[in-house]
Amino acid sequence: MLLQVDNVSVAYGAVEALKRVSLAVSGAEIVAVLGANGAGKTTLLKAISGLVPVKSGAIRYNGRELHKLPAHLIARLGVVHIPEGRRVFATLTVEENLNLGGYGCPKEEVQRAKDRVFQLFPVLRERRRQLAGTLSGGEQQMLAIGRGLMRSPKLMLLDEPSLGLAPLLVDQVFATIEQINKEGVPILIVEQNARKALSIANQAHILEVGRIVLSGPARELAADARVREAYLGGAAYERRLRAKESREA
Ligand code: ATP
Secondary structure, eight states, X not given: OOEEEEEEEEEETTEEEEEXXXXXXXXXXXXXXXXXTTSSHHHHHHHHTTSSOOSEEEEEETTEEXXXXXXXXXXXXXXXXXXXXXXXXXXXXXXXXXXHHTTTSOHHHHHHHHHHHHHHOHHHHHTTTSBGGGSOHHHHHHHHHHHHHTTOOSEEEEEOTTTTOOHHHHHHHHHHHHHXXXXXXXXXXXXXXXXXXXXXXXXXXXXXXXXXEEEEEHHHHHHOHHHHHHHSOXXXXXXXXXXXXXXXX
């Protein structure tokens, strides 16, 4: 296994956000973790990338104990975290954002990575001199992913890439995620958009209030009556999404 999360618990003071969570990502697959607001999805990715401390349990990656390493060393091992809400540098151009993603890498490598990003996202090439803050939500999501690709990730952690995007753009972003995986990057994605995430994932897990309650091949979960009822109901999903967006507005 490339990544092994083993009985991991994380707490924010008295709030236990993750309770003995276990999952694994092999060298080639897309693994999805699905859950509603507050289920602990972001916390799980932050625990892996070293942004929050692990209270108990272990996270192993390529034979290294990630839960004992600081975030900058985890990033150096090729674990790239694309945070929720995109977080691009609004007052820098598209190209400057990408260059920052490749900061410290040799010039030729930066150019090669940038060419690859522009191939995946031709719209970013067209807009490379435009300020990132003037891009649409979908384009900003592409830029956030593109910036992550500048470091030649060996494992990509993606936090809700569909958030706030129109359906057509969601399709486009997910198609690119699949493409990136086909080119050899294993991906752990956390999503509220269960339908989309299950359509591209190999394995999936359902996270509810910090606990994994169901795991299996994505195809089986998509057919599971409990998953269909709780996560694939179009109306319920839309309600959760709207509630989240209005909270963040
Ligand atoms: P969302 O989709 O809303 O981002 P999520 O599934 O990613 O939700 P987390 O953000 O991981 O969930 O939050 C899990 C729990 O931990 C929630 O109860 C949340 O309120 C709590 N929490 C998250 N960050 C903090 C923090 N910095 N301090 C205290 N509690 C926190």
